[in-house]
Amino acid sequence: MLQIEDLHVRIGDKEVLHDINLHIGEGETHVLLGPNGSGKTTLLMTIMGFTNYRITEGKILFKGEDVTTMKAHERAKRGMGMLFQRPPTISGLKLGKMLTAISKSKGVNIPELAKSVHMDKFLERDINKGFSGGEIKRSEVLQLMIQNPDFLMLDEPESGVDLENISLIGTAIGSLLEKDMHLVKRKKSGLVITHTGFILDYLDADKGHVMCDGEIKCHGNPREILKDIKQRGYKECLECRHQ
Amino acid sequence: MPSPVNVPVLSKADQDRVAQVGIDLAMKNRCGSYLQMDQEIVQAECSQQGIEILSFKKAMEKYDGMKEYTWQAVSPEKDDITRYVAAQKDPKGYVIIAHKGSNNILPIQACLYLGREQIQHVHNIIIAEEGAELHIISGCTSGAHVGKGGAHYGISEFFVKKDAKISFTMIHNWSENIEVYPRSASIVDDNGVFLSNYVCMQPVKKIQMYPTATLRGTDTVARFSTVVISTPGSYIDIGSRAILEGRGASAELITRAITKGGTIISRGDIKGKTAGTRGHLECKGLILNDGIIDAIPEIEGSVVGTELSHEAAVGKLAQDEIEYLMSRGLDEDEATATIIRGFLDVKIAGLPEALQRQIDASIDVAEKAGF
Numbered sequence: 001m002l003q004i005e006d007l008h009v010r011i012g013d014k015e016v017l018h019d020i021n022l023h024i025g026e027g028e029t030h031v032l033l034g035p036n037g038s039g040k041t042t043l044l045m046t047i048m049g050f051t052n053y054r055i056t057e058g059k060i061l062f063k064g065e066d067v068t069t070m071k072a073h074e075r076a077k078r079g080m081g082m083l084f085q086r087p088p089t090i091s092g093l094k095l096g097k098m099l100t101a102i103s104k105s106k107g108v109n110i111p112e113l114a115k116s117v118h119m120d121k122f123l124e125r126d127i128n129k130g131f132s133g134g135e136i137k138r139s140e141v142l143q144l145m146i147q148n149p150d151f152l153m154l155d156e157p158e159s160g161v162d163l164e165n166i167s168l169i170g171t172a173i174g175s176l177l178e179k180d181m182h183l184v185k186r187k188k189s190g191l192v193i194t195h196t197g198f199i200l201d202y203l204d205a206d207k208g209h210v211m212c213d214g215e216i217k218c219h220g221n222p223r224e225i226l227k228d229i230k231q232r233g234y235k236e237c238l239e240c241r242h243q
Numbered sequence: 244m245p246s247p248v249n250v251p252v253l254s255k256a257d258q259d260r261v262a263q264v265g266i267d268l269a270m271k272n273r274c275g276s277y278l279q280m281d282q283e284i285v286q287a288e289c290s291q292q293g294i295e296i297l298s299f300k301k302a303m304e305k306y307d308g309m310k311e312y313t314w315q316a317v318s319p320e321k322d323d324i325t326r327y328v329a330a331q332k333d334p335k336g337y338v339i340i341a342h343k344g345s346n347n348i349l350p351i352q353a354c355l356y357l358g359r360e361q362i363q364h365v366h367n368i369i370i371a372e373e374g375a376e377l378h379i380i381s382g383c384t385s386g387a388h389v390g391k392g393g394a395h396y397g398i399s400e401f402f403v404k405k406d407a408k409i410s411f412t413m414i415h416n417w418s419e420n421i422e423v424y425p426r427s428a429s430i431v432d433d434n435g436v437f438l439s440n441y442v443c444m445q446p447v448k449k450i451q452m453y454p455t456a457t458l459r460g461t462d463t464v465a466r467f468s469t470v471v472i473s474t475p476g477s478y479i480d481i482g483s484r485a486i487l488e489g490r491g492a493s494a495e496l497i498t499r500a501i502t503k504g505g506t507i508i509s510r511g512d513i514k515g516k517t518a519g520t521r522g523h524l525e526c527k528g529l530i531l532n533d534g535i536i537d538a539i540p541e542i543e544g545s546v547v548g549t550e551l552s553h554e555a556a557v558g559k560l561a562q563d564e565i566e567y568l569m570s571r572g573l574d575e576d577e578a579t580a581t582i583i584r585g586f587l588d589v590k591i592a593g594l595p596e597a598l599q600r601q602i603d604a605s606i607d608v609a610e611k612a613g614f
Binding site: 071101 | 527
């Protein structure tokens with residue numbers, strides 16, 4: 001699904017990602033762990049095609065196609081989607097209007113989908129304006145339900161969300177990633193950033209990666225890595241690779 | 244229902260322009276209509292019981308000069324425009340009176356059409372008597388081919404009596420060579436509500452106006468919303484003012500201004516003169532191409548117990564907002580148009596849905612043309 005080769009990324013004059021290599025197969029969900037500021041969100045924004053993140057070396061292949069220089073909407077049309085940790089507030093633009101714009105001719109029932117994630121009362125509200133943490137995430141999930149991407153990037157889907165909403169969001173995301181289907185039938189892939197690991201209860205992740213200082217420094221079983229981090233912190237976790 | 248308006252002199256293109264400013268020549272969704280082409284009054288009639296539409300001249304004859312209202316909200320000595328209109332021996336324009344307790348579900352339309360090279364002048368008086376509710380859409384436009392240009396001088400005096408309400412939605416669609424000088428003021432009595440919406444999405448040479456609402460009654464409300472786009476060569480000097488005199492009076496003045504290369508002077512002024520009054524003024528401007536948006540908000544409180552606030556912001560489209568929408572599959576143009584459409588989407592509390600739809604439709608036309 002996604003193949004990243006020798007990727008170097010700059011924001012302004014500063015290189016923030018160094019020599020990233022990552023392969024996510026069809027039907028796989030990977031977890032990206034790492035301390036704050038290590039480059040996890042930067043990697044997701046780069047994969048999505050945000051122009052602030054300038055690729056200086058390497059390439060991104062999506063479904064076998066080189067998308068390195070493609071704009072974000074071209075990547076979205078090919079099946080990429082992203083749940084943002086802090087999406088912008090767009091003054092005046094109603095959530096319902098945005099959903100209509102992104103649904104185009106897909107023939108989806110927006111009110112029904114909105115109701116399923118308890119966002120039916122927000123369709124006439126400006127996007128993200130005054131939304132709580134949980135409302136922002138439910139709005140993001142709702143947009144992704146309409147987009148229905150093949151490859152889903154999730155930037156801390158549980159941050160700022162209470163336990164009840166984690167269950168709602170987790171179940172919806174699990175469904176988007178076809179976790180309710182048998183392993184061999186799953187076609188959708190995911191890349192998830194998490195600090196707490198709560199979301200993993202719903203996602204059945206296959207692999208974990210640890211980022212530090214703009215590099216992926218460790219790979220392994222996501223739950224084991226997370227357990228190590230919880231017990232010993234990132235410092236020791238990262239040191240173990242060099243032992 | 245009044246008869247459809249027969250306007251044989253209008254070309255198809257001009258009929259479309261009239262429709263764009265909310266004028267329904269078929270009269271399907273209107274209860275009354277006033278149509279003035281240049282200085283000729285084509286229609287003045289209303290089918291709604293309790294509401295009269297008269298030409299200015301007829302109203303003067305019928306109501307003995309309407310001394311209680313004529314030049315009572317706007318001073319004839321205000322400036323050259325008012326003096327010019329006051330000096331006319333054959334005054335034009337309309338008088339709409341919603342008599343005590345009446346109301347119109349379907350709006351009344353007033354169309355002022357400028358087709359030849361001249362100055363079109365009107366003097367309008369709009370009255371909602373005690374307990375009445377009056378909704379008017381005023382579409383002002385010029386012919387597609389007005390030659391060397393023209394000017395429109397319009398005096399409008401509004402009187403909102405006790406427990407009454409007026410909503411006045413004005414949509415302009417002029418041409419690059421037309422100058423427009425509305426002079427309007429409203430006086431609002433106890434529990435009265437005055438709503439004013441102004442939309443101008445199309446090129447114009449110059450617009451200058453600064454409508455004023457004097458809220459002299461207790462618990463009165465005024466809301467002004469203004470949505471304008473200024474194209475290269477357009478000079479739009481526009482504002483709204485609320486004077487809060489009655490206890491409990493409140494006003495909200497909201498403007499959305501976009502320049503694509505033209506000039507917009509966006510003024511706003513609220514004066515809090517009595518305790519227990521509130522006012523908020525908001526101007527947001529978007530510069531799409533190099534041009535000028537000069538926001539001049541003023542708030543003046545002169546007593547303890549008046550609460551006034553303002554916010555003004557002028558900027559560009561945020562790249563992160565555009566790319567956010569692009570990440571959902573919209574291309575850059577679609578994302579930009581969607582954000583601008585949202586920016587212009589000002590909903591006015593208390594405005595009938597039909598009029599809100601008309602405002603939306605006129606913005607839709609601009610959106611379809613790519614803003």
